Amino acid sequence: MSKGDAAANQLIDFKNKQKNPTTTLRSWGSPTVYKDATLSVGPDGLLLLQDNDYFDEMTHFARERIPERVVHAKGAGAFGFFEVTNDITQYTAAKVFSKIGKRTPVAVRFSQVADEAGSADTIRDVRGFAIKYYTEDGVWDFVGCNTPVFFIRDPILFPSLNHATKRNPVSHVKDANAFWDFMSLRPETAHQLMYVFGDRGIPASYRNMNGHGAHAFKFVNSDGNPIYCKFHYKTDLGVKNLDPNAAQQIAGSDPDFLLRDLYNAIADGNYPSWTMYIQVMPFADVPYLSFNPFDATKVWPQSDYPYIEVGKLILNQNPSSYFNEVEQIAFAPSNFVPGIEPSPDTLLQGRLFIYGDTQRYRLGSNFNQLPVNAPFREQTPTNYLRDGANSIKNQGGAPNYHPNSFKGPEVDSRALKLQPKVNVSGDVYRYDSGNEDNYSQAGILYRNVFDDGARKRFVNNVANHCSKAAIFIQDRVVLMFSNVDSDLGSQLQSELIKRRNNVSSSLIK
Template sequence: MATEPTKKQGPLLTTADGAPIADQENALTAGPRGPVLMQDVALQEQIQRFNRERVPERAVHAKGSGAFGTFTVTGDITEYTRASMFSEVGKQTEMAARFSTVAGERGAADAERDPRGFSLKFYTDEGNWDLVGNNTPIFFVRDPYKFQMFIHSQKRHPHTNLRDADMQWDFWSLCPESLHQVTWLFGDRGIPKTYRNMNGYGSHTYSLVNKDGVRTWVKFHFKTDQGIENLTNEEATELIGQDRESHQRDLWEAIDQGDFPTWTCYVQLMTQEQAEEVDYNPFDLTKVWPHADFPLIEVGKMELNRNPQNYFHEVEQAAYNPSSLVPGIGPSPDKMLQGRLMSYQDAHLYRIGVNYRALKVNRPKTPVRNYMRDGQFGGMLDEGTGHPNYYPNSVEGAPRPDPSYAEPAWHLGDVTVERYNSREDHDDFSQAADLYNLMSEDEKERLVTNLAGALGGVDRQEIVDRQLAHFDQVDEDYGRRVREAVSKVRQSSGDGQAGVEAAMSVKDMVPEGKAKRG
């Protein structure tokens, strides 16, 4: 008689603190029918943790699917960008992708007539670059003031809590700039058959900057290698009745079976001179660049070859930001892009928390060094730096900016957009001198005494010298008196009280014959 194989014992079950759990099915009670006791802390932990499992869903693109893969460079565009990701043909970069519907909530059906989000995160060796676009090269509005209002019109009526055709068409009929996208949405490509059978677009105009600081405007296109396939209204209705998760299921199963979907990446390029000559605004999100005038140039191949191990961690908490840019890739005057540079980042800060980039799916592969600290879950990454949390500073080994990464200025008509030196053409000393010279001798004495006492506690002499040089530039007398007072404090020996007493004795330095007010 055959015996059943012995089942392999699983690993030890523990609490969140790592303590072993003896029983996961029976609560601790006072007698078999008695009440549950507060001291069943493992049960409490499970209930409390369950109540907090969800985070707020995305206000837009709430229903989505994700996967991971690689981007491989197949075309040389180093003439146009210094971005390390494109530095050589054959270079491969890890990436994450998230596809979604726009208007539906997390429980919406996949096969709805709706644009599809097409968001990509590239873990480059110079930081994360996120390309946050759609399966359409255009959008409904061109001004960020209208974006929030457009989304409201596509969501639920605040009174009935129902999707409302009057809301949708009222907005569209009052915004003729939406006609291009409406025509796309209600055409054959309005309901993609699967995420694998649709194109993706950066939609916005971005900029490429090369090693010589030359800027070129760019649009990104990802053409599906599986072929474009779409659904009719009737096919979508039937599919939704059978499977509300059709896109999620298709993407997961394809990757799980080794049928890895791919897209070929192309760019369109436009010089500033060309941008000034075309008869439309090339930074208008409701417009395309005609391919006949600005042909597609092949850049690379995107392949998705790994499903997430934990959907919540790797897809729901994945955060895609148009503001996540790397050297060599930048924004443009596109008004909608300018609005999204802030709005997406702000949404993630609200939804996931200020340290959302410390989560594995959002974490850059490169070292992160900055002066941002603390916040909820602020210890998720061991920074291990020891440097302070302010800048400018003169601390050895603290992170420093590198001017070589500066983007070239934008020349927009009569306005030049660049980082202007906030100290240039500013007099930081004259008004301080006027204030000093308005003071009586007693006021100056107290000022010098207070400054000497404070500077006497500074350990690094270079900091003291730098500050004394500022006082010199305000007024020669001011600098001399503070310098002498500080010297006296720092020369004093003994404990801290001796230093305080020495600082207080600065009054002896007031020149003879000067009147003192009591």
């Protein structure tokens, strides 16, 4: 244990700050009489039903865990602020961006996506990058990842994507057949797989990875004029990643490596920071593009839509309670503020519903009243929602119906102005987007962004993982990546055959 390791020294630091021990109280506030023994008839006798200390302790213990997030189960959290450094009010009337120098409190959660809460931090996976902005107009949740694209376009595939990446329901182990079977049957995953099995698949720390919103969103300015946008956060410390062998060793020796790193950095005053950028796209551009700008498997070319600096995200405070402030923090892409709206992105449209519904299952119908989720502007909500589990602020005698004659809350005229009419038309049908352009941008990433070393590492990473799948699935994976780039397909096939021959040789011996 290093002397400066704040995470390891947390209890020692707490002790040093305490002058005297506090009194142990029961959950209902009365002093505990004795903490280390149950109430029994004799030293080896029966326990008594009247031992409320025991029942209070045990019934609470049995309920300590709320349901684990179905994805993003393990994560690290921190608090800080966002400061505007560049004027973007021509694009949006969101108060968080209203003037240069403006600071807004934020909470951030970084996470893994596929594995459970007890998994090692250094597995190969996408990483979540979620920010809760406590703005004057309420909470705005940015819910992104460390990659600028996602696996799928249609939200109905979310359950299958996650089932394929999680544990086999019979064997309860990770299944390479399921993983690569799904990915190769839905080749829109190719672009995201380039990132996951490339160098960025194992970040060296949460402080050294970028954050992106794969979705397109919509800005509305003070005149009610809309424009499409994308959000990006680039680490000021530079992107750093782990070698797979080093990651495997760390997984065995320190499975909480990334969580510990973030906590210690902030505790030591080495505050991580990111520069926020946006890309903007006029509505008039959309009909003339060679790609679908609302496709979450695509990026917007920076040559056409350059990054525009917006501000700084700085984390300078660790959570005081992991459970209260990280486990119970609830992000939902549907938490918008006036001046920011969703786009027609199909995947985003699906997320607008399911995230809030998931949080209601995990935390109860009043999850937005929990302190870490509540808007700083107004801890007491002013609406017509009442009661339900964990209702903290039930709004006293205010009317619980609308319209009413008793001065209940009314619609904000400014917010109404910043939600302009949108014209939509089309035939109602189930449109399978699987055969759209799945390969062109993945090919550009492989040929023009990856260098020779990165290309070689990518092939090796895919081959190591895919070699555990059935041969017919391996062949389909080779075909998918051959469509990304013919040389990539050839290299991958060669590596997979090499691994098959090595297995055959070991069996003969």
